[in-house]
Amino acid sequence: MTDTRNRAPRHRRRKTALVAGIPLALTSAGVLAYSPLFGDDAQSSASAATAAVPAWATATADGFASVNALGQNGTYGGRDGQIVTVKTLADLEKYATADAPYVIVVAATINMDPVGKEIKVKSDKTIVGSGTSGHIVGGGFFLGSGVHNVIIRNLTIRDAYQGVWNDKEHDFDGIQMDGAHHVWIDHDDLRHMADGLIDVRKDSTYVTVSWNKLSQDNKAFGIGWTENVVTDITIHHNWIRETEQRNPSTDNAAHAHLYNNFLEDVADTDIKSSYGNYSRGKTKMVLENSYFQGVNNPVIKDSTATVVQKGNTFVGTSGRNESGGTAFDPKSYYAYTLDATANVPSLLKSGVGPRGSIGTTASTTAAAAATTLTVAKDGSGQYSTVQAAVNAVPANNASRVVISVKPGTYRELVKVPSNKPHVTIQGTGGSRNDTVIVYNNASGTPKPDGSGTYGTGGSATVAVEADDFQARNLTISNDFDEKANQNLSGHQAVALRTSADKVFLDGIIVSGDQDTLLVDTASKDRLGRVYVKNSYVVGNVDFIFGRATTVIDKSVITLKKRWDGTSAGYVTAPSTAANRKGILIANSAVNGDVSSASFYLGRPWHAGGDTTLDPQTTVRNTTLSAAIKSTPWTDMSGFSWKDDRFAEYKNTGAGSGSATSNRPQLTDAQAADQEVADWLGDWTPTAS
Numbered sequence: 001m002t003d004t005r006n007r008a009p010r011h012r013r014r015k016t017a018l019v020a021g022i023p024l025a026l027t028s029a030g031v032l033a034y035s036p037l038f039g040d041d042a043q044s045s046a047s048a049a050t051a052a053v054p055a056w057a058t059a060t061a062d063g064f065a066s067v068n069a070l071g072q073n074g075t076y077g078g079r080d081g082q083i084v085t086v087k088t089l090a091d092l093e094k095y096a097t098a099d100a101p102y103v104i105v106v107a108a109t110i111n112m113d114p115v116g117k118e119i120k121v122k123s124d125k126t127i128v129g130s131g132t133s134g135h136i137v138g139g140g141f142f143l144g145s146g147v148h149n150v151i152i153r154n155l156t157i158r159d160a161y162q163g164v165w166n167d168k169e170h171d172f173d174g175i176q177m178d179g180a181h182h183v184w185i186d187h188d189d190l191r192h193m194a195d196g197l198i199d200v201r202k203d204s205t206y207v208t209v210s211w212n213k214l215s216q217d218n219k220a221f222g223i224g225w226t227e228n229v230v231t232d233i234t235i236h237h238n239w240i241r242e243t244e245q246r247n248p249s250t251d252n253a254a255h256a257h258l259y260n261n262f263l264e265d266v267a268d269t270d271i272k273s274s275y276g277n278y279s280r281g282k283t284k285m286v287l288e289n290s291y292f293q294g295v296n297n298p299v300i301k302d303s304t305a306t307v308v309q310k311g312n313t314f315v316g317t318s319g320r321n322e323s324g325g326t327a328f329d330p331k332s333y334y335a336y337t338l339d340a341t342a343n344v345p346s347l348l349k350s351g352v353g354p355r356g357s358i359g360t361t362a363s364t365t366a367a368a369a370a371t372t373l374t375v376a377k378d379g380s381g382q383y384s385t386v387q388a389a390v391n392a393v394p395a396n397n398a399s400r401v402v403i404s405v406k407p408g409t410y411r412e413l414v415k416v417p418s419n420k421p422h423v424t425i426q427g428t429g430g431s432r433n434d435t436v437i438v439y440n441n442a443s444g445t446p447k448p449d450g451s452g453t454y455g456t457g458g459s460a461t462v463a464v465e466a467d468d469f470q471a472r473n474l475t476i477s478n479d480f481d482e483k484a485n486q487n488l489s490g491h492q493a494v495a496l497r498t499s500a501d502k503v504f505l506d507g508i509i510v511s512g513d514q515d516t517l518l519v520d521t522a523s524k525d526r527l528g529r530v531y532v533k534n535s536y537v538v539g540n541v542d543f544i545f546g547r548a549t550t551v552i553d554k555s556v557i558t559l560k561k562r563w564d565g566t567s568a569g570y571v572t573a574p575s576t577a578a579n580r581k582g583i584l585i586a587n588s589a590v591n592g593d594v595s596s597a598s599f600y601l602g603r604p605w606h607a608g609g610d611t612t613l614d615p616q617t618t619v620r621n622t623t624l625s626a627a628i629k630s631t632p633w634t635d636m637s638g639f640s641w642k643d644d645r646f647a648e649y650k651n652t653g654a655g656s657g658s659a660t661s662n663r664p665q666l667t668d669a670q671a672a673d674q675e676v677a678d679w680l681g682d683w684t685p686t687a688s
Contacts (some may be wrong), residue, residue: 021286023390053519056272060430061151061184063208063234063257066334070148070206074430075182077126077151078103087131089113096141105130106155112139116160116172116194129154132354139172140193145202147177154354156189157197161217176201185209189353191216196246200233201225209588213352215241216271224251229282236336237259239348245274247295252281257330259288260339262348264588265295266505272296275320279305284327285308291344292317299323313341315473337554340587340621365566371399377408386414386425386437393420400688402426405474405479413441418465418500418522424688427474432509435474439463442480443495456490456515465522468502470688475509480515482563491541491563494518498548503530504685513560519548524577531685540594542573547606547613551679552588559592559599559627560561567595567627572602573636574615574644581679582616582645590655591625603633604644609637616645618674620666631662649674 061075068074081101087108095102101124117139121127127141128134128151135156145151152175160172172194177183179202190197190212196219200207203226214220220243223233231253238267240247241264250256258277265273276298279285282305289311292298297319301307306325314321321586330336339347373389374381376615381404383389390688400422402613407429416423427435439461445454457463462476480493492515499520510517516539521528528548539557544550561567571590576582581601590601604615630650631654633641648656649666659665666674
């Protein structure tokens with residue numbers, strides 16, 4: 001498209017770095033992405049795993065579990081070992097207690113014998129449920145002194161209680177750790193145990209507990225029980241429901257960071273909450289953007305403890321709600337992004353606990369191994385370029401093919417043609433910065449075969465024309481040098497072009513200058529949906545544009561200066577067909593190192609002067625920096641933005657503003673019809 005304008009001492013603290021204008025803050029590879037690489041028995045699965053490593057096997061923790069300390073650089077579990085699938089208590093105990101690292105896939109309901117048994121897990125283990133089929137019944141796991149680098153994910157741990165929900169006679173925990181460190185408990189469902197669902201005791205530290213459901217129990221989650229003040233713990237995105245006490249109770253924790261949790265006490269049931277979050281002893285607690293509903297004494301603290309509250313919501317609560325003292329800045333230890341408090345109940349109800357539906361037969365294992373292709377520049381993979389792996393995908397393939405790309409910079413053009421659906425391109429590094437696909441074509445760049453020049457769409461580094469495409473944990477970039485190519489009339493240089501339906505971009509960076517991300521459809525009358533989540537999009541002029549129905553969710557839109565150092569630009573340029581949804585930016589942030597009031601949120605692109613188009617951009621529940629103009633929409637090529645569909649809803653930040661004739665805001669009723677689900681329709685993006 002044409003730009004019509006003129007041009008603590010015991011911690012090793014993680015620094016916030018910038019790579020291509022992107023804070024390192026959100027570059028974790030810890031995306032919950034399950035792959036059907038599960039065999040019929042432990043040995044067959046282990047041998048199959050040598051051919052392919054699914055995303056969940058290499059996932060790493062966030063929060064305090066990600067901190068480099070005590071000789072352990074983050075928490076990554078058994079990613080360096082074999083993948084084994086277990087269906088019996090004997091096999092689960094065999095691999096969990098082994099000295100070697102393992103990724104242990106639980107693919108059945110395993111009953112503990114005797115009831116209350118807690119398997120003594122050793123270091124360097126990932127224990128993960130296969131889809132929703134991994135159940136541990138009547139017992140749990142114990143992590144003793146010095147045990148470290150353990151991940152427990154996607155499991156249901158339940159039913160050790162002895163006849164009553166508030167059994168106080170037994171000590172049958174779901175997950176107990178005494179002196180462990182670097183532990184990640186994620187996407188589990190814990191309920192009906194005979195003591196604590198989770199106990200983090202005896203100086204256990206560098207622990208993250210995320211996206212779990214804890215319910216139907218007397219004691220949900222206890223932390224501490226020592227005079228030493230050493231425990232560092234992050235607790236985020238957990239739904240704690242119908243539990244009486246320890247929700248959690250945090251005793252003598254050096255740093256306890258709780259955010260985006262949902263505590264719910266349902267009225268008129270047998271279980272009544274005694275208290276919610278409790279800061280005990282000398283605990284320093286930061287409590288942010290959590291939602292408390294019906295809870296008695298929702299936040300309490302000892303006189304010697306600290307609670308710093310920010311952005312919490314209390315509905316139908318009663319009793320003590322306390323704060324006081326000074327705590328710490330969690331971002332001095334690790335990066336994180338808060339979800340809006342109002343969204344927490346719905347977000348967690350749909351997002352916590354085990355995820356996915358995964359087969360467990362031997363044939364499934366063989367198929368999965370056969371359809372994972374590895375790429376490595378150093379020759380250690382099956383292919384040395386990404387395009388070579390794409391070329392190897394069978395035409396009209398009926399099932400997913402994962403192209404697993406090892407860290408490195410791949411300077412090449414990649415095209416996924418329309419007859420190769422169900423392709424995932426996934427970086428395997430610890431960060432989305434580790435794997436980069438980059439090229440430098442622009443509109444007007446001569447084609448190497450002498451047949452003319454590239455157009456805007458043809459300039460794309462990566463072009464996706466196949467439905468059901470996914471990309472994750474990598475960077476796609478166009479590094480065209482505008483300054484060195486002033487002879488070209490336009491500087492459109494696309495990093496990623498999509499012209500397909502059901503495109504899921506999950507945890508990636510898309511970086512360029514003008515026209516970074518082109519979200520197109522196969523034709524004007526064809527539906528094309530694109531869902532971008534937990535990602536960065538970087539650029540300056542019309543850098544999110546096209547006619548696809550597109551959602552940018554929980555992401556960062558980074559504004560970039562132009563080649564000459566000036567600040568001016570446009571975030572979106574939709575070319576939406578009439579009666580279709582356009583571009584939705586939700587629950588995100590728009591910022592960058594640019595001048596104040598220098599960027600528009602968008603302008604209408606009537607491609608080719610097409611008067612039948614009805615461009616749409618909605619920006620809602622998003623933080624806007626001061627870079628956004630107070631009149632955030634503008635005309636384009638003779639078309640008035642006021643004749644199309646541009647609106648905001650409940651944005652925040654220095655660049656937000658109240659409703660005026662030049663800044664339309666949705667009503668609550670209108671906003672109810674412009675949610676993410678309205679954009680995606682019958683499609684629910686699922687990592688695979």
